[in-house]
Amino acid sequence: MKVLGLSFGKKNANCDILSKEALYGVKENFPEAEIKFINTQRLTIDRCIGCGACSTSLEKGGDNDCIIKDDFQMVEEAIREADAIILAAPVYVLQPVGQFKNLVDRFSCRHDVSAVNWVLDKRRTGEMPGDPDAYPQERLKRRVVSYISVGGAITENWTSMGCATLHLFGFPVMMKVVSNYNANSMGTVGNPYLDDELMGHMHEMGKRTAAAVFMDDKEVEYYGPKGHGTCPVCHQNLLMVNGTTTVECPVCGIEGKISIEGDRLEVEFSEAQQARARGTFAGLREHTEEIQGFGAICAPKIMAGKEMLNEKMKRIKKFDEMINA
């Protein structure tokens, strides 16, 4: 079993300490585990530039590798090799630090299990070029993950989107989430080793994450310290509201029904909705199918408005002339 610790914090600071304690937990129960630790703080992981080279390559029969070459490839290789990942990132202005999102944008979409299989199925039927068996299947293998969001603020108020955003890393790859922990309060804790309960939780998180490698997804019991969250899939407490009693989990994209009794609010997410959460194959496939339709919808509109659009686009190209006039 290969276990990867991925820390986006400062060297030997809170993210490193918390995730390394979890990795001590892994080693205690699984001495044979191969453990790798990467601190990304000094790495260059540039942003996705939306060039589309990865998807074009896949559609033409190649792999969908990213053509921007920097430290990303080394991190990607380590993620691909791992069976279990402990990922810790600091909250910078309510969400994980931007470098984390750069990694998500360059790693996660390209490993979307439904999107890749969509193309491989078309290779099998001859609708797309390429050998379906040539694609490195291990890129799509099952992995488990636990997330640690680290913030300085005393209350959860200033870490409101930390944990939730960490989930964006693993859902396209259908990583099974074993645990996620909002380690806020670091500004007053001083050093995580001054909080025995917190460090005990990290240690146990490591043990459970490693154990989950040898279980089916259904057998994995979510390990959460502060209640199990409102959404039964991602265990987060964020909800999108639209003025009706139907609400949506912004992480999983599934609908629930709210009911209120006194000052208690319950949200019921049906089994059917849970089965179409973003991190399931069905949920990912909904999106794959949705985006296939873009061309058919836009192409006739663009063709019909071609002359007008050509004229209007001249304005955009001459924008600098306008502001400098």
Ligand SMILES: Cc1cc2nc3c(=O)[nH]c(=O)nc-3n(C[C@H](O)[C@H](O)[C@H](O)COP(=O)(O)O)c2cc1C
């Ligand atoms: C630019 C910046 C913004 C931050 N914003 C928040 C915030 O919104 N909420 C919060 O709880 N902590 C915030 N922090 C504090 C960090 O999350 C905290 O110091 C954390 O321990 C850093 O992780 P590290 O110790 O592993 O480097 C911020 C820190 C920096 C440098």
